[in-house]
Amino acid sequence: MQETVLTGALEDYLETVYQLVQSRKLARVKDIARARSVRAGSVSPAMRRLADLGMIRYVQREYIDLTPLGEEHARRILARHRILTRFFREILQVTPETAEADACAMEHSLSAEGMDHLTRLFEFLRVCPDGRKFLSSFHSCPRIQPASAECMLHHRDGTEAIDGKGGTTRSVADLKPGQKGRVTQVSGEGPIRRRLLDMGILPDTTIELERVAPTGDPIWIKLEGMQLSLRRKEASLVSVLAA
Amino acid sequence: MGNGSHHAQEVTVALAGNPNAGKTSLFNALTGARQHVGNYPGVxxxxxxxxxEFEGRRYNVVDLPGTYSLTSYSPEERIAQLELLEHAPEVVVAVVDETALKRSLVLVAQLMHLTGRMVLCLNMADEARMSGQKLDIALLERLLGMPVVETVGHKQQGMDGLVRAIARAASQERVGNRLVLGERLDAALRRVREAVAGAGIPPERAGWDAVKLLENDPGYTSRYREKGGAFAAAVAAAARERKRIEAATGMDITLFMAECYFGFVDGLLREVVVRQPREDARAVSDRIDDILVNRVLGIPFFLAVMYLVFWTTFTVGEYPMDWLEAGFDLLGKAVGGLWAPGSDAMLRSLIVDGVIGGVGGVLVFLPNIVLLFLSLTFLEDTGYMARAAFLVDRVMHRFGLHGRSFIPLVTGFGCSIPGIMATRTLENERDRLTTMLVLPLMSCGARLPIWMLLIPAFFPPAWRAPALWLIYAVGIVLALLFALLLRRSILKGEEAPFVMELPPYRLPTLRSVIGRAVQRAWMYLKKAGTLILAISVVMWFLLNTPADVFSGKTEAAALDRAPDSSSVNEPGRSTLTSAEPGEIVGGGQPAASVPGGATSDDAERARAAEEMRRSLAGRIGRLMEPVIAPLGFDWKLGTAMLGAFAAKEGFVAQLGVIYAMGEVDETSDQLRDALHRDYSRLTAVSLMLFLLIATPCMATVAVMRRETGGWKWPLVQFFGLTATGYLVSLVVYQVGRTLF
Structure with missing residues (x-):
């Protein structure tokens, strides 16, 4: 075997196969070629190399599936791509098109270590309160911020993609007594939402479920040295990521 | 409000802060007894x-309702806002629980938009110190640009410093706004403020209006939009800024502004907190909660506490109640003795039976009320009340009530008056009104004599206990159903959030508990007392005035004429005389004090019964007959019901008079026999239901009027319950008649 490491081009192919398998179960060479805008002839050698690496396998002559190893690699590549895109869009605030192009150009040339550290920076800026504060003053700094800030972010896809550990969000009320969670979102509207926010239940606050009433409702939570009771209905407006 | 006012001799000071921050105890400590408690109109x-007074100046203090924020969502917040804007106090004292700085300072930040002269009062400083927290007060003063003082309100510590700080703030120029909410929000607010100022709003208000327009407060936005022109332009400017912020940050405006305020407070605390409180500062309180709010022990403990409260209120309260009753007895006799023996003087009867009897009948509840409020204030101040609400909220909420409604409702079994007053612990107006309105359905202690008279008269022994139990159950079920109905109809509206703070357990001082209980008792006396006096007099006239004398006249006219007409000596118009054992004067031994014993008791009673029949009340009873006949009642029951309006237990005494039994109580077998002879069991059931549901007593009406600050709700309650009682009795009686 001449290659043990995926090249940039192979990574792109793997990513494409992954996306096709996600949507259609199996990937055909013809579809891969169309997705990557290359001739079908150039796909086959790449596929052979991927098969040699144990990333894909041929089900039939033209039909390709991912192996578990290939799937894992593809996911990692995709996550890296997403993080880079979001880094360009959310931190550097370039247009979505540029972000997409820059991410594609950059994702293969970064070392694993560099990529890892960049991810950490991204997480720090988006998740850690200190980072967020830094980021917001960076963004509101009039010398850096161009006048056309409005056209930028139209997406609100939450934070689920950032958390690599695969935690899922749930209502505070679904925590176990003694368990802590980080607030990801406070939904609802009108007086109830306002009250929750006024009490300091903001995204990124850590909440602990202290106890539940004997009848199961309301619940009793702890946050920042304060203790509050909420009805389950109100608690369901507060999504947390269990710690 | 401008710069001139700070040299005036009178200074207006407003206390603002979160609920439970200890504002009220600070207010009490500042003003002592020189205070007035009233209601905001209509709420x-x-x-x-x-x-x-301080250094020759008079400081008028207003205690604003406790709020977490200054939105327009709840009446409390609207009032706090209005008071700050319309009355524009010279100094605003922001009272803050020093152990919950972060959340409390957010309100302070909001207040800073509103006023230039503030004092920050860090209350509960002793607890904060105990928790190990240490602040750089001087730095805090500099960063906020206002005097900062530490106090312990309920121990009256630090009051001197507070008074001085207020004086200092009052005499200094308005300080500029030191609020730093981040470039983006500050810039947006600046632009909206310019638009608001363009509409001619003075600068000290423009800042606040800009905040409200930017956060899209529905009240402000619609008011501005209606005015059109430059006002509408300000709304548009706010909408533009809002959209810009939301697009750029990906947050909606409410969240974004909350983040900014908390960001400001975070930054502030990072600088001024020299030492953080220890992690385990609440450990003891938490251990107590592990037991008291335990999933297994919580409810039993709660029930035990409730039992203790009612035992204290009604069992311990019985002694002073007896003394008071005896006192009014003596007073009645003493006053009665001022007239010549055997005198038929109308004025004497008015004073003894009407005024002393009526007001006395209500005043005897005073010990109950004081004791109940002592217990409730104690529970409230220790922090247990919030736990109790937490424990029972599920059940109460199912009927549209709040966890805190439980205690007032159960208190209603004793007496509706303290129950209605206990609803003060409910923060939300709709919750409070719902609870108050259904409260008379809880069968109160004064109705017990009625059940004790009627049930044995009409039911065989085996049925008696279930019948009594059933009457209470009917009351409870109706109360819950009504609560549900009210929340779906006239009191419909978004539920108040049950986002309730659970403060650590605290040991209240004796002085603050007693002080507040006495204050409430005094209010009951002062306000309810005057109205009850008036109703007592009217009731007395109804019961004692022969109808033929005043035929065609209203009782108001009778009231006006009373002093003159008493001198006109007509033989036929003698009233309940000294021989008539009235509820108060009788005392069990009429013979001793009654020299006019020449007539036999029987003849005397017959005369009294005849007089009752001829009195205005009797007349009204007979007028009512066509209306109440479908329920199975005759004029006698109708007349007795008028007595029940004066006080529920009055029904029994009134029946005694009508049946010429003389002094009766619920154990009178003679009366029972008479009743049994005259009425069917079905009538008795119908009657009990009517007495349970209809016509809350006059003391209830008076207290409702006092607590709700108007006649609307007492009237809604009175007529609503009476109509329901009528309907229920009608259906029961009519259906029963066709079935049996």
Whole structure:
């Protein structure tokens, strides 16, 4: 075997196969070629190399599936791509098109270590309160911020993609007594939402479920040295990521 | 409000802060007894004002309702806002629980938009110190640009510093706004403020209006939009800024502004907190909660506490109640003795039976009320009340009530008056009104004599206990159903959030508990007393005035004429004389004090019964007959019901008079026999239901009027319950008649 490491081009192919398998179960060479805008002839050698690496396998002559190893690699590549895109869009605030192009150009040339550290920076800026504060003053700094800030972010896809550990969000009320969670979102509207926010239940606050009433409702939570009771209905407006 | 006012001799000071921050105890400590507690017009929110003197100036203090924020969502918040904007106090004292700085300072930040002269009062400083927290007060003063003082309100510590700080703030120029909410929000607010100022709003208000327009407060936005022109332009400017912020940050405006305020407070605390409180500062309180709010022990403990409260209120309260009753007895006799023996003087009867009897009958509840409020204030101040609400909220909420409604409702089994007053612990107006309105359905202690008279008269022994139990159950079920109905109809509206703070357990001081209980008892006396006096007099006239004398006249006219007409000596118009054992004067031994014993008792009673029949009340009873006949009642029951309006237990005494039994109580077998002879069991059932549901007593009406600050709700309650009682009795009686 001449290659043990995926090249940039192979990574792109793997990513494409992954996306096709996600949507259609199996990937055909013809579809891969169309997705990557290359001739079908150039796909086959790449596929052979991927098969040699144990990333894909041929089900039939033209039909390709991912192996578990290939799937894992593809996911990692995709996550890296997403993080880079979001880094360009959310931190550097370039247009979505540029972000997409820059991410594609950059994702293969970064070392694993560099990529890892960049991810950490991204997480720090988006998740850690200190980072967020830094980021917001960076963004509101009039010398850096161009006048056309409005056209930028139209997406609100939450934070689920950032958390690599695969935690899922749930209502505070679904925590176990003694368990802590980080607030990801406070939904609802009108007086109830306002009250929750006024009490300091903001995204990124850590909440602990202290106890539940004997009848199961309301619940009793702890946050920042304060203790509050909420009805389950109100608690369901507060999504947390269990710690 | 401008710069000139700070040299005036009178200074208006407003106390603002979160609920449970200890504002009220600070207010009490500042003003002492020089205070006035009233209601804001049309709402159940208390308005407390008072004053004190310092260095030759008079400081008028207003205690604003406790709020977490200054939105327009709840009456409390609307009032706090209005008070700050319309009355523009010279100094605003922001009262803050020093152990919950972060959340409390957010309100302070909001207040800073509103006013230039503030004092930050860090209350509960002793607890904060105990927790190990240490602040750089001087730095805090500099960063916020306002005097900062530490106090312990309920121990009256630090009051001197507070008074000085207020004086200092009052005499200094308005300080500029030191609020730093981040470039983006500050810039947006600046632009909206310019638009608001363009509409001619003075600068000290423009800042606040800009905040409200930017956060899209529905009240402000619609008011501005309606005015059109430059006002509408300000709304548009706010909308533009809002959209810009939301697009750029990916947050909606409410969240974004909350983040900014908390960001400001975070930054502030990072600088001024020299030492953080220890992690385990609440450990003891938490251990107590592990037991008291335990999933297994919580409810039993709660029930035990409730039992203790009612035992104290009604069992311990019985002694002073007896003394008071005996006192009014003596007073009645003493006053009665001022007239010549055997005198038929109308004035004497008015004073003894009407005024002393009527007001006395209500005043005897005073010990109950004081004891109940002592217990409730104690529970409230220790922090257990919030736990109790937490424990029972599920059940109460199912009927549209709040966890805190439980205690007032159960209190209603004793007496509706303290129950209605206990609803003060409910923060939300709709919750409070719902609870108050259904409260008379809880069968109160004064109705017990009625059940004790009627049930044995009409039911065989085996049925008696279930019948009594059933009457209470009917009351409870109806109360819950009504609560549900009210929340779906006239009191419909978005539920108040049950986002309730659970403060650590605290040991209240004796002085603050007693002080507050006495204050409430005094209010009951002062306000309810005057109205009850008036109703007592009217009731007395109804029961004692022969109808033929005043035929065609209203009782108001009778009231006016009373003093003159008493001198006109007509033989036929003698009233309940000294021989007539009235509820108060009788005392069990009429013979001793009654020299006119020449007539036999029987003849005397017959005369009294005849007089009752001829009295206005009797006349009204007979007028009512066509209306109440479908329920199975005759004029006698109708007349007795008028007595029940004066006080529920009055029904029994009234029946005694009508049946010429003389002095009766619920154990009178003679009366029972008479009743049994005259009425069917079905009538008795119908009657009990009517007495349970209809016509809350006059003391209830008076207290409702006092607590809700108007006649609307007492009337809604009175007529609503009476109509329901009528309907229920009608259906029961008519259906029963066709079935049996």
């Amino acid at each position: 159940t929110v208390e308005r407390r004002t008072g004053h004190y």
